[in-house]
Amino acid sequence: MIEASGLRKLYGQTVALDGVDLAVRQGEIFGVLGQSGAGKSTLLRCVNLLERPDSGTVTVAGRELTKLGERELNQARQRIGMVHQHFALLASRTVAGNVAFPLEVMGVGRRERDQRVAELLELVGLGGRGKDHPRQLSGGQKQRVGIARALAGRPEVLLSDEATSALDPGTTESILGLLKSLNRELGLTILLITHEMNVVKSICDSVAIMENGRIRESGGIGELIRTP
Numbered sequence: 001m002i003e004a005s006g007l008r009k010l011y012g013q014t015v016a017l018d019g020v021d022l023a024v025r026q027g028e029i030f031g032v033l034g035q036s037g038a039g040k041s042t043l044l045r046c047v048n049l050l051e052r053p054d055s056g057t058v059t060v061a062g063r064e065l066t067k068l069g070e071r072e073l074n075q076a077r078q079r080i081g082m083v084h085q086h087f088a089l090l091a092s093r094t095v096a097g098n099v100a101f102p103l104e105v106m107g108v109g110r111r112e113r114d115q116r117v118a119e120l121l122e123l124v125g126l127g128g129r130g131k132d133h134p135r136q137l138s139g140g141q142k143q144r145v146g147i148a149r150a151l152a153g154r155p156e157v158l159l160s161d162e163a164t165s166a167l168d169p170g171t172t173e174s175i176l177g178l179l180k181s182l183n184r185e186l187g188l189t190i191l192l193i194t195h196e197m198n199v200v201k202s203i204c205d206s207v208a209i210m211e212n213g214r215i216r217e218s219g220g221i222g223e224l225i226r227t228p
């Protein structure tokens, strides 16, 4: 579902990605684990071409994104949802307005949008909270809004950038549970980056361990991480 090959990315003298290959199968939860500075965010941003790699190719759901121009890329990106560590919600918009935002950009009409937003809020356990503002929500609820917004375009793939790092342990568990259930029920493929072993242990099928811009090891969760 996601294939990256030979990705390199430099920032000045810093080698953020030093030849990364990645293969994420359809329907799996794939975790990239590594310490701060390892290159995880750069990798994630190269997967949806928010950042252009200096070399290498990225293919998502059969489309080679590294070949596309900006216009085609914007369309292809609608099928790739992204969840952010600090939620990235618009404070001036209601919860429903935040979830509706990508649908507005896609040109989905008012009626269909309202219905879709209601379904999405229901799906993430926030039915009835559409009229609230983000400031009225807890961290976990804000992340649920972030997830609903990421799913608005019915993506095949969800990218998660440290989705639970700003949350307390109990809330982390409930958000991970939500991601797992979306993976099971919608068949959603998830690529997540994290610095927390617990995240990987609790929901990932496969894991890659990243260090200094390279993948040191990767494989099935059972092969790489021994659970006590």
Ligand code: ADP
Binding pocket: 011, 014, 015, 016, 034, 035, 036, 037, 038, 039, 040, 041, 042, 043
């Ligand atoms: P991680 O997500 O694992 O913490 P990053 O991908 O953020 O790692 O960073 C990898 C390396 O690239 C680090 O040395 C970081 O300082 C550098 N880096 C990341 N983004 C930029 C940028 N926009 N400009 C300059 N250096 C960057």
Ligand code: ADP
Binding pocket: 041, 085
């Ligand atoms: P996160 O852990 O959420 O990736 P960071 O503080 O690492 O947060 O990065 C925040 C932003 O700053 C990112 O867009 C990243 O690309 C950029 N960044 C990271 N390291 C550097 C750097 N050394 N120089 C310039 N920008 C950087």
